[in-house]
Structures are given as C-alpha cells and as structure tokens.
Amino acid sequence: MARPRSDEKRAAILEAATTIIVERGLSAPTASIAKLAGVANGSFFTYFETKSDLFNQLYLELKKDMAAAIMKDFPVNATLRDQTRHVWQAGTNFAMASPHKRRAMVQLAVSDEITPQTRAAAEALARGFGQFVTRLREHGSLRNVPITFAGSIMNALSEATIEAMVKDPDNAQKHCETGFEAFWRAIS
Amino acid sequence: MARPRSDEKRAAILEAATTIIVERGLSAPTASIAKLAGVANGSFFTYFETKSDLFNQLYLELKKDMAAAIMKDFPVNATLRDQTRHVWQAGTNFAMASPHKRRAMVQLAVSDEITPQTRAAAEALARGFGQFVTRLREHGSLRNVPITFAGSIMNALSEATIEAMVKDPDNAQKHCETGFEAFWRAIS
Amino acid sequence: MARPRSDEKRAAILEAATTIIVERGLSAPTASIAKLAGVANGSFFTYFETKSDLFNQLYLELKKDMAAAIMKDFPVNATLRDQTRHVWQAGTNFAMASPHKRRAMVQLAVSDEITPQTRAAAEALARGFGQFVTRLREHGSLRNVPITFAGSIMNALSEATIEAMVKDPDNAQKHCETGFEAFWRAIS
C-alpha cells in the first residue's frame, strides 16, 4: 500500500556502481555511488544490504547481460566453427559496446568480494548454451582437458583480443578476426 | 628520508606484503604488513613513502623475479620453438614454485594502484630477451599484429595454463604441455 | 495527527515497547518495536509523535498500572501497619507478576528521556492514596523528613526486596515479609 520499491532506482544504483567501479575502484565510497545514482545515501541500503551485496548482485547482472548478448541470434544449426565464431564476435562486440561493464566485471572477478555462490551462479549461466559447450569440449585438443581449462583459454584469449581492440579501435574488426583464428587454432 | 640502512628490512616488508596481499587483499592495513615483516608500524614509511609506493615497487620486483627465472639458462642458440618452449616452461615453473608471488602480481596488475610508469618499466623487462622477442614477432600469425597483442596472448594462455596446473597439480606437467601446444598453434 | 482510531494498536505498541526495552534497551530502534507490535514502521509515529514521547507515555502508563494494582482492595479502615502491609504486598506482587513492566520502569526512570513533567505526573499518582500517605508521614521517624525521602526509602527497600524475590523465587514470600519488617522498623 506504500510506495513500492522502484526497479528503476535499483537499476540506477547498479549502473552508477559500474561507472564508479571503473573510475574509482571497488574502494569508492557507497556515498559516491548513491550520489551518481541520484538517490539518498541511505537508500543504497534499501536496495542492497551491504556494499558487498551490491558487488555480488552487480557481478551476476553483468554476467547475465553478456550471456544474453551472446545468446542473441545464436545460430543453432550452424557448424561448430560458425557457432564459435558467433560467440567470439558477440562477446567482443559486447565488450566494445559496453567497455564499462567489461572493466567492472574484471575488477569484480579478481576481487575477494565475490562469493563462491555468486561465482557458481555465474558459471551456471553457461548452461544456457546447451549443446554448444558440449560439442566444443569434444572438439580437438580440448578433448582431454578439464572444462574449466577450455573456458579459461577462451576467456583469456578473448580478453587479450578485446584489449587489443580497445587499444586500437580502428583495426578492431581485424584484431577480432586474428584473435578468433588464433583461438580456433589453439583448440584444434 | 636518508637512504635506510637495512636492505633486509626492505625485503622483509616486500615479502610480507606479498603474503598479506594474497591473503587479505590490497586493502589490508599497512600495519598488518609491518607486523608480519617484524618491523614497527611507522618503519614501513621509512622504506616506502606511501602504501601505493610499496605496491609499485613490489610489482616491479615481482616482475623482475619472474623475468630472471625465465632468463636463467635461456638456450640462446636453440630453435625458436625450443626457446619458446623454455620460456613457457620456466614461466609456469616459477608460478608453481611461488604461487604467492604470482597471485600478488595478478592482484596488483588489475588494481589501479600501479602507475603507467611502473607498467612501462615492467614491459621494458622483456627487452632482456633481446632477439627472442623480435624473432617471435616475425613468426607466423603474429607478424601483422601489435607486439602487445602477442604478449597478451602468451600471457593469457599461460595464465589459463597455470590456473589449470594449480587446480590439478597431479597433472601439472601434462597441462603445461597442452598449454604450450595450444599456444604454439595459436601463434603459428 | 487526528485522534487515531485504534486503541488496540496503541496498546500493542506500548506492550511491545515494554518487552523491547527490557530485552534490548532504550536504544533499540523504533522499527523493532513496531515490528513486534505488528504494525508498520511508520505507524509508530501515528500513535506517538517521537520516540521520547512513547517513553514518557509508557512510563506513566506503567506507573498507573502499578498504582492501580496497589489501590485494588485497599483496606481503607485498617491500621496504618496493615495498610502499609497491603501496599507492600500488592507492590511486590505486581512486580513479580509483571517482571517486564517493572524492569522497563526502572530503565525508563534512570534514563534522561523522562521529562520533569512526566515525573511530576507519576508522583501525583500517590495522591490517589489520600489519607494513607498523610498518616504514614506523621508516623515515627518520617515525621521530620521531606515526603520524597519517605517515598524513596520505601521505594528503595521494596526494590531491594523485589530483587531478592526475583532472584530466589522459591522463598519469595519470605523475602517479602523480611523486607516489610525491615521497612517498618526503618520508619518507626
């Protein structure tokens, strides 16, 4: 019967946090996040129990964002190479389009604020890709290697690729291709 | 602010910092570092002007450590593949032998405490490898790509490899090989 | 700020406050009181202007409760000793039956939340005993002493008595007698 909790405000805080994290690090005051989000200092805690809680929720949200971007228009019936190509392209596109989100994700990922539960939930998002992951695993050199290794390699290589794309945006697409080819060879 | 007498204390602080960073993050109090190093609270600032200063010096020191480990017994006259092989093996050996150092390096690398100057100095260490880097650049797919991209790819792949080795130490050597083969294919 | 409709809610808040004060002290949040009373956060302030206001009203209410308990069946025509005896017994009975109320009263009494007006109103309740107080004052050693001193002595001794009764409930009635005899001797 009272004013309902506002999804917009929650979103505003999350977005403000993304920006602040990139620009001032995880140790930036909650007050700065609240201010940028346009809410009162204390309202932060109406939407997130603690600062840590915000970090965890934000991390998941960002991961979901990216997963959604990658799943969009996923070519279900294409060859494994083309599917991988799509994932690679969509992933790098996302990172180029939302550089703040990507950098915040990295900051959060290496911090000790993210709980094992949150990390598990983030990994679980990969299940959305269904068969793709399974097929990729059975491909070439990944066959005899733990899944996480495969994931890490892909992640690591695409990180490097994105880094190159960001630093040299004029040749972004070229770097994207090069990166993909390197990755594809790596896992062949 | 005269030159402090004891190099041992400086080293003790650096080592303590490495441990503390891994166990409690970059936001751990300087006092905790001093305590672990066995020096007084205030002595920290006799050896390092600020906390940030310590971080930067430590980062460089760690990078130097690793560079030295890699350069040790470098096969000057071997084939490029064997040289690369040596670098790969020495790098992963170092990481396995000094897990604290590696993790601290990662923490520091992603933080915003490390200045561009420090990062530049760290990259400059690669020059110690002289011709090796040059030859690697001219090899295969790396020919048309910025050096940093090559470095990133190597770094990224070896990170992933080390991660796998650490998580599954029984098959460490196998993961090391697999990682190297993947890398070599990637840059071919 | 019109007269609120529900007396039940007011009573619920007062009762909840009594419990909360005993269990968590005067600094417990108003929200905790509201919650225990089963009303919303903000409704607290429909019934009481401020937290202090609640404390003052509660204090008076508790004093009234106790006064009522003591006046019940007061032996109007008995000897002074028997009347005193009745007051003593009824007072300790009340405290034993409503330990929360007694403890909340103590907490409130020593706090600086209770205004002089409230304290005066509480003292005024004694007037309900009419002649009894007058007669008591003229008795024995109290003759040459300010009334408040007499009241304090009685209060102090009965506090001590109740404390003993609460701590050792098996011998409660015995402690009650002993306390009364001590009191009676004290004022003789």
Added chain:
Amino acid sequence: MARPRSDEKRAAILEAATTIIVERGLSAPTASIAKLAGVANGSFFTYFETKSDLFNQLYLELKKDMAAAIMKDFPVNATLRDQTRHVWQAGTNFAMASPHKRRAMVQLAVSDEITPQTRAAAEALARGFGQFVTRLREHGSLRNVPITFAGSIMNALSEATIEAMVKDPDNAQKHCETGFEAFWRAIS
C-alpha cells in the same frame, strides 16, 4: 623507544567520560568524550578498544574510587555500629563530593553495557572490607537472608539518603543521620 602511552591521557578520557555520561547519557558520541578530554578522535581507541570497553573500565574505576574512600580511616577496632556508621558516612561523603562520579556509576550500573565479569569484579571489591561484611551479616535480621539482599538494602537506603542530601544540601548532615538510623533499625 617511542612515545609511551600516557596515563594522564587515559585518566583524562575517563574523567571526560564521567562528565559526558552525566550530562548527555551513555549514547553520547565518543567524539564528544575525546574532545572534552583534549585528545584526537582516534586516540580514544588507543586507550580503549571500544566504547563498551571504556564503560566497563570506567565503572570499575569508579567503584574502586568509592571503595578506597570508604576504606580510608576505617576504624578496625570499633563496634559494629560505629564501623557501619563510618561506612555510611564515608559513602555519602563520597557521593556528595563527587556527584558526577556517583551519577555516572548509576547510569552505568543499570545499562546493559556492563558485563557480568565487570560486575563480578566490582562486587569483589567488597572483600577489601574483610571481617566487617561478615560481622554485619551475622547481625540482627540479616542473619537469615542472602548476602546480596543485605547489600541491596544498604545500597538502596543510602541511595535514597544521598538523593535527599543532594536535593536539600543545607540539611545534608541531618539526612545522613536520619538515613543511617533508619538503616540501622532496618537491619536490627
């Protein structure tokens, strides 16, 4: 070799706390205590781990003060009545001379900040009176009653007495006598 911790500062903080507690209650900010003590905000925590810690130490200190005042010139060889008389007089004198200390003690005693350990330590101070307590217990009506009851009665009556003395200082000594006589009769 560094600046030693200063007993004066500790004492200054304790004294400031006494004043602040009386004037603004236990919920007064630690900053206000530090300010009145003439030390920096943070120095408070060099001398006391937490606010609660201060409260507990202060409580004990005050109790010790009073115990010392009462033990001073205690007539070891006097009659029980004269010894009691001495205790009564010294106690009320102390309260009259240090009203702040007394009021702070009361505030602390009823608060839930004082731990059972501290309360126990405070009670243990009574042991300093050696035989006196034992003899008092064996006297008159206290014989068949728990010690704590005897203590409470004395405490309660002297509280009431002091209250009267404070409110009417011109007749302080008279109230003191009256109170003592009432007490003596009560325990006879």
Added chain:
DNA sequence: TATGAATGAGGTTTCATTCAT
C-alpha cells in the same frame, strides 16, 4: 489511516601518515 520506501544526519571505528621520544 496504514504502509514502507526515502531521507540524510550522525555514530563508531579504521587506518595512512606524522611526529615525539
């Protein structure tokens, strides 16, 4: 009127850095 979200002042405690010894 009842609700509970919104507000923002304020509190305790931490900690990088300085400074007396």
Added chain:
DNA sequence: AATGAATGAAACCTCATTCAT
C-alpha cells in the same frame, strides 16, 4: 634509524522521522 602513540579524515551503516501511495 626505529618505535609506536597521535592524528583526523573518511567509511559503512543505522535509524528517527517524513512522505508518497
């Protein structure tokens, strides 16, 4: 140079109170 007490600026979070619904 070494020590550790002193400093005071923040930081996170709480909570009385207000206000939109």
